[in-house]
Amino acid sequence: AQSVTQPDIHITVSEGASLELRCNYSYGATPYLFWYVQSPGQGLQLLLKYFSGDTLVQGIKGFEAEFKRSQSSFNLRKPSVHWSDAAEYFCAVGGATNKLIFGTGTLLAVQP
Amino acid sequence: DAGVIQSPRHEVTEMGQEVTLRCKPISGHNSLFWYRQTMMRGLELLIYFNNNVPIDDSGMPEDRFSAKMPNASFSTLKIQPSEPRDSAVYFCASSTQANYGYTFGSGTRLTVV
Numbered sequence: 236a237q238s239v240t241q242p243d244i245h246i247t248v249s250e251g252a253s254l255e256l257r258c259n260y261s262y263g264a265t266p267y268l269f270w271y272v273q274s275p276g277q278g279l280q281l282l283l284k285y286f287s288g289d290t291l292v293q294g295i296k297g298f299e300a301e302f303k304r305s306q307s308s309f310n311l312r313k314p315s316v317h318w319s320d321a322a323e324y325f326c327a328v329g330g331a332t333n334k335l336i337f338g339t340g341t342l343l344a345v346q347p
Numbered sequence: 348d349a350g351v352i353q354s355p356r357h358e359v360t361e362m363g364q365e366v367t368l369r370c371k372p373i374s375g376h377n378s379l380f381w382y383r384q385t386m387m388r389g390l391e392l393l394i395y396f397n398n399n400v401p402i403d404d405s406g407m408p409e410d411r412f413s414a415k416m417p418n419a420s421f422s423t424l425k426i427q428p429s430e431p432r433d434s435a436v437y438f439c440a441s442s443t444q445a446n447y448g449y450t451f452g453s454g455t456r457l458t459v460v
Binding site: 269279335337339 | 378389392397403440442449450451454
């Protein structure tokens with residue numbers, strides 16, 4: 236079955252600290268992988284995506300993610316978190332059908 | 348590019364009334380998706396269209412829900428009759444290719460009282 240697991244429902248980090256949000260997927264074919272961010276009252280915004288090539292991908296707002304096929308993971312990272320990064324983050328997996336499966340999200344809080 | 352446009356942004360209606368949500372996808376995008384987001388169930392895919400044709404409506408909760416895409420620039424999601432448990436944020440998203448990801452609209456917050 237195709238699925239996405241985000242094991243952390245809620246994470247709190249201090250401003251300036253590093254961040255890693257976990258994402259594990261199950262997909263029968265070569266996956267396309269995405270991270271989205273949702274600020275309160277807003278739609279989801281695409282942060283970055285992976286579909287081939289270099290397994291370390293760079294996105295907007297200083298985020299990056301690394302695709303690890305052996306671990307079925309696509310973790311999101313940022314070296315130094317800003318207060319404006321507080322939001323909910325969603326990992327998603329898809330394929331040639333253009334239908335994405337979303338994880339349940341990780342809510343990030345940033346302490347001053 | 349104005350992005351994916353949804354209307355209305357907020358809708359409050361009484362139980363039993365018909366509700367119509369509207370979406371204008373990004374020009375040139377050939378896939379359109381309707382999602383529902385609630386605290387309890389997260390993001391649920393309701394239905395999606397490719398080239399205006401419904402491809403997968405398995406997520407539509409029941410017959411009270413229907414969706415149409417009469418042309419490439421417009422789609423509607425209708426709930427008739429509405430019930431309090433339909434209260435949620437409904438998102439529309441569009442896409443051009445599978446590996447490009449989706450562009451989401453700002454959503455319609457529906458409250459059924």
